[in-house]
Amino acid sequence: MLRYFPHPSRDGVPLDPALFEKARTALVYAEQFLQKSAAFRALSPVKVYIQADSLWPNFSLGGFGHKRKIIIFVDPKFSPLSNPRHPLWGARLIHELGHVVRDRGPGYGKTFGESILSEGLSEACENEIGKVGPYATHLSPAELTAVAEQARPLLDKKTGLQMDRLWFYGANDRPDARPYVKLWSGYALGYAIVHAYRQTYAPTVPASRLLTIDAATILQPFREGKLPLLAHYPTLPNEQKRPKTYYFPHP
Numbered sequence: 001m002l003r004y005f006p007h008p009s010r011d012g013v014p015l016d017p018a019l020f021e022k023a024r025t026a027l028v029y030a031e032q033f034l035q036k037s038a039a040f041r042a043l044s045p046v047k048v049y050i051q052a053d054s055l056w057p058n059f060s061l062g063g064f065g066h067k068r069k070i071i072i073f074v075d076p077k078f079s080p081l082s083n084p085r086h087p088l089w090g091a092r093l094i095h096e097l098g099h100v101v102r103d104r105g106p107g108y109g110k111t112f113g114e115s116i117l118s119e120g121l122s123e124a125c126e127n128e129i130g131k132v133g134p135y136a137t138h139l140s141p142a143e144l145t146a147v148a149e150q151a152r153p154l155l156d157k158k159t160g161l162q163m164d165r166l167w168f169y170g171a172n173d174r175p176d177a178r179p180y181v182k183l184w185s186g187y188a189l190g191y192a193i194v195h196a197y198r199q200t201y202a203p204t205v206p207a208s209r210l211l212t213i214d215a216a217t218i219l220q221p222f223r224e225g226k227l228p229l230l231a232h233y234p235t236l237p238n239e240q241k242r243p244k245t246y247y248f249p250h251p
Helices: 017-036 087-104 112-126 141-154 161-167 185-201 215-223
Strands: 002-007 046-051 061-066 069-074
Touching: 002 017, 017 046, 017 069, 017 087, 046 087, 061 087, 069 087, 087 112, 112 141, 112 161, 112 185, 112 215, 141 185, 141 215, 161 185, 185 215
Parallel strands: 002 046, 046 069
Antiparallel strands: 061 069
């Protein structure tokens, strides 16, 4: 299903063969977890490119998924790189494959609401192997409530690079910024919406089975304030129990 290729960095530097082999070995090992889900087993071939870059400051493993292609961004300083069984590898792979499945179905989305939902669905898929990233759960209850109120009027706004920088990449994560938006808020809100929808309406349905759901089905209850958003998430059926420690920053 997956084929792996090296990819030059943003600066055009070829990928170190040793780094490529370490990353490829880890991702091949992680593929076994995909067999639990019919949504991933049924995928036609996907090309996975491995690139030596850091997608976010102080975060070592990122990615991009689109229809038939995935790019995995690996920071060479990534401390778990030497451990091919580290859970971060599987989480990143299943997250990006979630984007592939959704992009082949209804699409990632053209509005802000659709984009945070697509991210939330992929994050929820990470829980099927037990490891959702810190970008999904870092907000306090008060912060999550404030972010939800801030986001509701923007759900139908066309998404784009400016919105992505603001809501996902922390462009305004500084005290003097107006509007102030904490780093990764879009990821955290999308995850909270999906988790609340599943807990309320579909607690026994695996997240991977919701990857092709119509966005309005989940976003409408959120618009109407009918989803109880939580900042601390109980484990649902079809999810692995989360470990206390998940995120491993640079050494």
